[in-house]
Amino acid sequence: MAKTKNILFIMFDQLRWDYLSCYGHPHLHTPNIDRLAAKGVRFDKAYIQSPICGSSRMSTYTGRYVHSHGASWNGIPLKVGEITMGDHLRKTGMGCWLVGKTHMRADAEGMARLGLEPDSLIGARVAECGFDVFERDDGMLPEGPDGYYDPDGAKEYNKFLTSKGYESDNPWHDFANSGLDKDGNVLSGWFLKNSAEAANIAEEDSETPYLTGRGIEFMETHDGPWCCHLSFIKPHWPYVVPEPYASMYGPQHVLPVVRSDAERQNAQRVLKAFMDTKIGQTFSRQDVRDAVIPAYMGLIKQADDQMGRLFDWMEQTGRMEDTMIVLTSDHGDFLGDHWMGEKTFFQDTSTRIPLIIYDPSPEADATRGTVSEALVESIDLAPTFVDAAGGEIAGHILEGHSLLPILHGTADEAPREFVICEYDYSASPIADLLGVTVREAVMFMVANKKWKLIHCEGGFRPILFDLENDPDELIDLGDRADHADVIAGMYDHLFSWTRRQSQRTTRSEQQLIEMRSKSRGKGIVLGVYDENDAPLDLTVKYRGRTARPYQDYTKPSGD
């Protein structure tokens, strides 16, 4: 083992924390990811900052809360000027590269205002969330009557499939994400019943092996030090996987749904609205779960096999000895639990993520194979990377904390009392249904190891879960008078967090402390009546000066 030279930052999309065997899944065996956990630290209480791809990632990539960076939903651009992981790492001499998905939407208006050209080096980094792009692949090319959701989606991947001979104007859809019936009809993966079908693609050509290969190609061609964000699309929908993974799991491997009738009947109004969506209704059906979950598990099993390929390559090439490996997800997936699908609420099912960090340095030997119960957040990754790269953590910008002390066994906890997660549904039809304004359609979660409080703007009552006694979060205590003190206490945490100075990012704490004495010597003299009251040295420039009466200069010449 040697010092960390590089960082391989692996992210899966929509990977639930509990769908890995090292996190306890009874049927889904992920020996390769478990192998990484055995060599590193597995964090058991890791939370994301927003239960949606774009906002969660913008927090991870900036090391800042959503409330601080403002990119609060998919498609809301990260504003120009926000400082990213890449900006911090390049200051330490480490490159920061992207292979895969970010869900970054560039702030085109802000870039135009500042005259930043997207094809310049700086402009490209601003547009790509601070990364230098080896390959950007947000992993989707949806198409509707109004055109493509993202014309650049799956761009290089579709070229790759075309070069391999797959015949289609959108092989991403027709092969990687659809099945095929015996009559040659494409069974689109957008329709969940087709999740039970095998993707009509050679396994090695599907998305996860493709991006794994691209990650290896990056490492083969870059000397470092680098941080490589290898960012997979799967197991995110469309939920379709090729053979042999398509047949690997069946309804017998689907865990019982986690929900209760009381939970639905007594649901607070905002939560109820999320249960009542078409997504919630569909995923509440067992036939849907039986179709989708085996495919979802197959996608994860495939991912684990690809991790095996990747880690083997790293061991063979020496990269395992000089590279920190981080493996995580951007959020979970309800999969019918709590009467919901997708991820846009705050139960652990959605907001808790797998997080495994392997640090090759000898300092980390003490913690290999251990499980950390520390409350950590995805904003901790950026400062951890800066710390691992030997840089100084800009604590006035980065809101997370380095996890190196935990990785090195010198701390058990991150320095925080609670975690925060946020969700903005102002761009969702649910806001109309609930009759809330754009400003009110936001929610905050504040949680420690014992309690989770959810606050919804717009005059709704809070939601409270007792995480110790009700870890499945089935009993909402938010309307219980006997929990008023707990609720008030959690609101105090939320209040103190909202008051933080999150925008004072242009001066470090050290600079502010130095400013306390700095202006003294620059001639600002306040509260001094008589020069004899003032220190001679600080006022030396104001003493012993002579002049002539102004009339000498201003009287008409010749007088």
Place this chain on the structure above:
Amino acid sequence: MAKTKNILFIMFDQLRWDYLSCYGHPHLHTPNIDRLAAKGVRFDKAYIQSPICGSSRMSTYTGRYVHSHGASWNGIPLKVGEITMGDHLRKTGMGCWLVGKTHMRADAEGMARLGLEPDSLIGARVAECGFDVFERDDGMLPEGPDGYYDPDGAKEYNKFLTSKGYESDNPWHDFANSGLDKDGNVLSGWFLKNSAEAANIAEEDSETPYLTGRGIEFMETHDGPWCCHLSFIKPHWPYVVPEPYASMYGPQHVLPVVRSDAERQNAQRVLKAFMDTKIGQTFSRQDVRDAVIPAYMGLIKQADDQMGRLFDWMEQTGRMEDTMIVLTSDHGDFLGDHWMGEKTFFQDTSTRIPLIIYDPSPEADATRGTVSEALVESIDLAPTFVDAAGGEIAGHILEGHSLLPILHGTADEAPREFVICEYDYSASPIADLLGVTVREAVMFMVANKKWKLIHCEGGFRPILFDLENDPDELIDLGDRADHADVIAGMYDHLFSWTRRQSQRTTRSEQQLIEMRSKSRGKGIVLGVYDENDAPLDLTVKYRGRTARPYQDYTKPSGD
């Protein structure tokens, strides 16, 4: 009267709200400013966002709270990417120009990160807080043993004085801001006892007439539509004024000090620390007040005379008919009231400002000469200007509200329940004295017309004033159990304010509402089990597609 074509945005520095005759000062007659009030609306409850020059101004120039833009003290740069009054106005076709002071500190590090050159058009605007510079004059050239506080301070003004024949390496100090004894010794205005001296300068060469002239020169040479920020340094310290103003007021015109022994003895700890500074101690002396306040009044009287000159010129040239005129200040000055000097606390003495707006348009005829009791904030000016310029107010960026409805008599109040002011003393030695961290050395004020609550981070008790029954703010009710409900209610206001989405600035409310339906037609299909469950039109691209089995493409050629 015609429609507003231009905006003349006049700001004085450290001008107390109650040191104008239209605001009730009994000895200081300001007929020219009063004349503007008679033609416009005088706002009686106008508050700034921070009781210090730089932060107050950054809020005014961005239309955003300090907590939103982060430039929370003098010398903390406004971060690159923040959108300014100038950015908003230029979108409407109105130029935005500076003549005088801004206290802007450019974010040099951020500009370098984005490759913005300070001498480019865009870079210069970013560095100058969004203004195009006709003349920047922050009005000070202090000098100490470690050099100049701001080497560019009073730059053009010193050149002007030199060109007029004033002989000195720093005529700003030696003539404009100092007296002279009979032996030719400069009596520096930095020492408050010298405030009683006349500045050794021809009145017409002193700072306020100089900048007034520069403002007229700007208007003479620019066709418009423009917004001209004519931003005076005075009556800010050094408190020195030339004749005839130096002899105009004496101790008999100094109002009784507003303070009480109880106020000092019972002061909450943070407030006490501000009273205990050298500044507070000095200004608590009556001899200091008797020296300083007559000079301060003279500076204001001079300013009023210059306003007469300016308004006369505008009437003669027609500018009075097409130009909105706004006259305000960036904060007040304790001048010994409440045992303090300077401005860095939250009593109205410091946080309430004069604000007079004259709108030349016929719509404003209904309100000429009236007084508005609306709770307004200095962040209301930017949206007011955009509104007057005929632009659309970017409510997702600007946090204030247009005052045009009040000016046009269609509203009595601004749409807010409370005003907010903030102060960051983390760069002050007071933080050391109180033993608070950099993150804790901040304070918030929340006030409505009845109550003012001050919250200090770091575990101090709140401060509460009853503005109706104790308008002089002498009785702190913050430790009174019988006011616990009031305190809790004011904290609720503060909490709701801190939760606002202040950083979601890249998408307008309208855009967010449109996003609710926009992605429907772009092929994202969620929660649909069977294609028969989905609208045909939205899924048309996923139907009727055909393909060949993948093995057809991938089997070895020749098979």
